[in-house]
Amino acid sequence: MKIIVSVKQVPARDSSLRVDAQGKWLEEADLTYEMNEPDAYALEEALQLKEKLGGEVVVLCAGPQRAAQTIREALAKGADRAIHIEWEERAAPDALTTAQLLANAVKPESPDFILTGLQSDDLGYGQTGVVLAELLGFAHATIVMEVEPQGDAVRVKRELEDGWFQHVSLPLPVVLTIQSGIKKLRYATLMGIKKAKTKEVKTIPASQLGIDLNSGLVMERIYLPTRSKKTQIFSGEPKQAAHQLVEKLKFEARVI
Amino acid sequence: MSVLVVLEQRGGKWNRTSFEALAAGQKIGQALATPVTAAVLGSNIDSLATEAAAFDIQKVFAIDDAALEQYTPDGYAAALEQLIQASTPKVVVFPHTYQVRDYAPKLATRFRKSLVSDVVDLKTVSGGLSYVRQLFQGKLNADIPAEGDLQFVSIQAGAFRAAEPASATNPIEQFRVKLDPSAIRSKPEAPYREAQRSVDLGAAPVIVSVGRGIKEKENLPVVEALANALGAELAASRPICDNGWLPMERQVGSSGQTVSPKVYFAVGISGAIQHLVGMKGSKTVVAINKDENAPIFETADYGIVGDLFEVVPALVEEIQKTKA
Structure with a gap:
């Protein structure tokens, strides 16, 4: 099985959020970064799926150069290799733009599973996984609590509102957006951190994927x-x- | 040109946030000087369509099809794609429910648009309309200009006062869709609730709720002492239950219980919207948080900005003094 896990690097939860002078984004000098928490759970689920099914886990991440640190963290936890879609400019693309980049980069991989967090802690559009599935023509399920592979299909437990749940079966290939807290997160081992340094990270400049980073929704102003x-x-x-x-x-x- | 509001039902029952989305749709319609229509999807939905026709709208599109009896993203996206192509709305408005999060981005992608998700307000600046949405779990807002010939917008629960029926009988158009059942890939099973809850937070008059600020499970006695002093039920935000520090049945929020106590103490809870929707109905809200910009203070009546490990013990002492 080829399992792609799409992760995002976001400002750390306890960062002080100071809006920049143009009111367009944050003062980046104030920020430290971490892996988006729901994506960390998607990574954990991906690693456990691989332990069950065999195959490989490929990390997919779109972001500037600093995102390399988040990619290394995922590799240290046990992912096999990574694809980094790198952009130079300061950008906060919307969900469609991001998903178009991800789709173009991942198409040649022909994955069976794509896992990602249900939303990002920064922009919080909560759409990238669903849009990615539509662009690739894959089935999808969102807010997934359990993943039960069944040959060329998968049965998942979805969270609905007010304490309701539902099981849904889907044919592979599939995109699943993972709810936080579904499994206990592992820590990277020393050995894992060492090994991560030798794992393959393929860098693709965003400009090569034929998507305009500045298309789509415009945040005219951000503010407290x-x-x-x-x-x-x-x-x-x-x-x-x-x-x-x-x-x-x-x-x-x-x-x- | 019109504003199309997609109302949500499951098993013949409305999701009440549909009418908040309808209220937002009516405001958008006013801003753009364009009529508002509504759509309801499902199987055997005549009575729902009649109810929807009583609201102050131009008409209701009823999409009644056996393939829509159970919700699937493939079925819903295909049906609404056909309605949008036929009725050419300028803005499509949804309630920001779990179901909408599951299919609306897919639908918008078919038109190569991004959904403006989780809108909390509308702004009219120099004649132009902007959607206001939250970033960073409610810590910041962003203004997104309403641009383009086709826009998709989802409205956060609790942001707009629900529309009331206007006791009108507006027209209902039966909109026929072509759905290929074999193209619906997901096979949903019946929704269910997990084992009966042993804790009914909904009935508790006083709740002390704890969030990430508690840092470690070992620190829980700090807030337990407050709950004991108040004779309150202990509750938590999602991350605390995710970590297994408190059982899931004590979780307040969109995926947990909805509560409306006389007093709600939010201790070390920043106030992400998923939490706020679960406790907005509280009569009095007290927030204790070290971040003065935490969104919880927007909902709170009383607040203490400070370190909970200092504030909570001091509070326990004061309460005990009062009760002595």
């Missing part, structure tokens, strides 16, 4: 949301703040 609700904030020493809060809950909200 303005508060519409008047929240009473208690600052100062924790003890004092706690005292003020309890007073309010008791005499104003009358809830304790």
Whole structure:
């Protein structure tokens, strides 16, 4: 089985998000980066599928040069090789543009499975996997909790809303978008980190894939949301703040 | 030219967020000075179509086909593709549900468009319309100009007040689609709920909910002490349950329970939308978070910006003093 896992590098969760002077993106100097968390779960599922079925796990990642670090992390955890679609410019392409890049790069690989996280923690379009499936003509399922391979098909458990679930069977090849938390994530071993250095990373410049990175949706301005609700904030020493809060809950909200 | 709102039903029951999407669609229609239509898909949906026709819209498209009895992305995308080709709307609006997330990007791709997902507001700036969507789990907003001859937009739950029926009887057009059942690749089984929940957070008057800010399972007693002092149920945001630190049945949010207690304490929870939809109905919300820009403070009535490991014990002490 050939299993592709598509991962994205995103600003780390505890990064301070400062909008740049043009209001177009963030001050990148402030940011540290990590693998998008749902993609980390997709990688884990891919590695476990390979352990069950044999074959190889290929990491697919579109991003600037710094994304190489996230690719190495995936290789250190056990992926076999990687494809890095690299762009030079500062870009935040929309889901269709990203999926077009991914589709063009992955087509020659003829994979059986493509796994990716259900959404990214930065732009959060939550669409790249579904769009990729449509572009490649693959079946897909989203928000997947369990993956049960069945020969040339797969049965998955999907999460619906309000605590409902559903099993769905699909023919291969297939794109699955993986929900966070479905398996426990592994750590890279020292041996894994060492081995990763010798694994193949094929770099494809985005410009060679014939997709205009700046097409599609335009974010005209990004900004901190303005508060519409008047929240009473208690600052100062924790003890004092706690005292003020309890007073309010008791005499104003009358809830304790 | 029109705005087409796709309403969602399952097993003959509306997904109520459909009417929030309809309200957003009506606002978009006003901004673009264009009529609003609605679509309902399924099998044997006459009564739903009649209900939809009571809203303030131009007409309802009823797509009634045996192949749409159960939701599949192939079936829904094919049916709506045909409706869009025939009715040529300018904007197609969906509620941002799990189902929409499953097929709307596929549908938009057929027209080589990107879905503007998770829209929370509309803005009219110098005559032009922009969609406002969230980035970074609600920490930032982005304005996306409504451009192009065909736009796809999904509306976040809770962002618009649901439209009310206008007791009209607008026309219903039975829209026939050609669906090849053999082209529907996924075979869905019946949806189910996991074993009965032993904890019903929906009935709890006071809830203390904990998020990533707790850092480690070993730190849970810090918030347990607060729950005990308040006589509250302990709950959590998704990552805590994903890690197995608390059982899944204590999860509040779109994939967990929906709660509406008198007081909801959000401790170390940043307030991603998936969490907020589960607790928005709370009467009073108290947030404790070290990040003053955390979106939870938008929903909170009272907030303390600070280190929960200092604030929570101080709070426990104050509550015990009050109760003594």
